[in-house]
Each structure stands twice: as C-alpha cells, then as structure tokens.
Amino acid sequence: xxxxxxxxxxxxxxxxxxxxxxxxxxxxxxxxxxxxxxxxxxxxxxxxxxxxxxxxxxxxxxxxxxxxxxxxxxxxxxxxxxxxxxxxxxxxxxxxxxxxxxxxxxxxxxxxxxxxxxxxxxxxxxxxxxxxxxxxxxxxxxxxxxxxxxxxxxxxxxxxxxxxxxxxxxxxxxxxxxxxxxxxxxxxxxxxxxxxxxxxxxxxxxxxxxxxxxxxxxxxxxxxxxxxxxxxxxxxxxxxxxxxxxxxxxxxxxxxxxxxxxxxxxxxxxxxxxxxxxxxxxxxxxxx
Numbered sequence: 001x002x003x004x005x006x007x008x009x010x011x012x013x014x015x016x017x018x019x020x021x022x023x024x025x026x027x028x029x030x031x032x033x034x035x036x037x038x039x040x041x042x043x044x045x046x047x048x049x050x051x052x053x054x055x056x057x058x059x060x061x062x063x064x065x066x067x068x069x070x071x072x073x074x075x076x077x078x079x080x081x082x083x084x085x086x087x088x089x090x091x092x093x094x095x096x097x098x099x100x101x102x103x104x105x106x107x108x109x110x111x112x113x114x115x116x117x118x119x120x121x122x123x124x125x126x127x128x129x130x131x132x133x134x135x136x137x138x139x140x141x142x143x144x145x146x147x148x149x150x151x152x153x154x155x156x157x158x159x160x161x162x163x164x165x166x167x168x169x170x171x172x173x174x175x176x177x178x179x180x181x182x183x184x185x186x187x188x189x190x191x192x193x194x195x196x197x198x199x200x201x202x203x204x205x206x207x208x209x210x211x212x213x214x215x216x217x218x219x220x221x222x223x224x225x226x227x228x229x230x231x232x233x234x235x236x237x238x239x240x241x242x243x244x245x246x247x248x249x250x251x252x253x254x255x256x257x258x259x260x261x262x263x264x265x266x267x268x269x270x271x272x273x274x275x276x277x278x279x280x281x282x283x284x285x286x287x288x
Contacts, residue, residue: 004035004065009255009265025056032273035065037252064100065250073127074108074120088131102143102198104172109148121150129164136168143172143198152181154188170197175233176204180217193245202254203231213258225256228271239279
C-alpha cells in the first residue's frame, strides 16, 4: 500500500487564489507521500497548466495516484446526463495523460427534476456503464466513492458495481463517509473488500454541540473532520484488513478538519504513514 495526498486536503488555498496545482505538488513533495490525487475542479486553464503539472510530477518524483471526476448522473435531462458522461470520459483521458491508474467517480446525489429515486439510480447505473466501457478501452479503472444518495452505504456501492458489471468499475473506499450514512466503516469493509481499487483515508468525530465546519449525516447527527486516529474510524483495523486481503493500491489521505490545512495535511499523512508501517510490520511478523 502506497500513500498519496488528495489536493482536496488543502482546497481552501486554491479557492482563495493562493495556490495552483503546481503549488500543491510542491507542498506534497515535502511530506511523506509518494503520490497525489488531483481533481478535475482545480484547473483554471487546463491547456496552459498541464505541461507544468506533468513537469512538476516528474521533478518531485510523485505519481498520480488518482484523478477525481465530479459527476452526478441523477438528472431527468438527457443533455445534462451527456454532460456528466463527458465529465467522466474527460477525466479518463486526463488520467491517461497523467498515468493515473484510477478515476474517482460518483453515482449521483439528490435527483434533479421530477424523477423518482429508482429513475435516478437507473440513470446512475446507465451513465457509469457507458463510462466504464470507455475507461476499459483506455486501460483505466473507475472507482465509485461511497458518497451521495445512491451509493452511500456499502450495500448500495456493491449493488451499483454489480449492476454495471464491468471490470473497469470498482470501489473508492472512503473511510469516513460511511459514518454520514449511519454505517460502521469496519462493517462496510467486509462487504467491499473484493472490489476496492482505491481508498480515501480520513476520520470524523461525532460532535453534537458543534454547528460550524461540520457534516450532517442522514440521521441528522453532526460530524467534524479530524486528524486520522482522532475520530471514530478504526483505521488500524481497516488498514489491517486491506493488508490481509492483498490490497496493493493507493491510500489517498483526505484531511477535512477545521484546522490550518497545511498543518492538518502533514499531520494526517504522518499518522497514516506510521499506521501503514505498523500494519506491514505486524503482517511480516505473522508470516514468520
């Protein structure tokens, strides 16, 4: 298992206009990661920036672990669904250019327009099936994140993957997001181990009294992003299960806390790095 850092961990610097992608890569090179997760939303001028991004990856000897698309297929408007399909296929093309093995995708969230849950889910499956066909041709794997209305719980993720039925669609296992749908991440991993192709590592803490910088779960409970190990996710158990299963993909660290993002990202990477070393060490002793 190798560790990467998602640019989402330091997103406020981009939104404030202080950083571009190259600035992020420069920062990531000072941490213990060997790869990065880049996101489709963080380009300002893709054609102009791409050569510099590729050069920075080479300069800092960083791998593109994942390229993240932002799609929502749950729309009754066929033109919008075509636009969402293009968002994913464009992300696949970018992954090829960056030599990233996987593209993070979503299924969809609240349906747009006068459509039912079943129709929205059907559109999500249809869109992902078409996208997976394209990705397979390009040698890229789409990884469905447990996020949103149609794929928040492990059973939903597995159902969508099975309905699509393509080797080019697997799971991005987000360790924190399961808490937002009332599911234990430790339970979820047992259901998804066989299809996990990418992992987001983050932690949340139930904070009923806080109202700012929190995520509200489907049951109305509030959760705050934390440094890994300071929340409710049993990351040692999850990483141990991944190690035991033979998972050899990337662990992309996503810091979503309210603290200073550079500091939070560095601390998060350090914790995950130490956990991975510990899990690997325990595995080695167990093999003797």
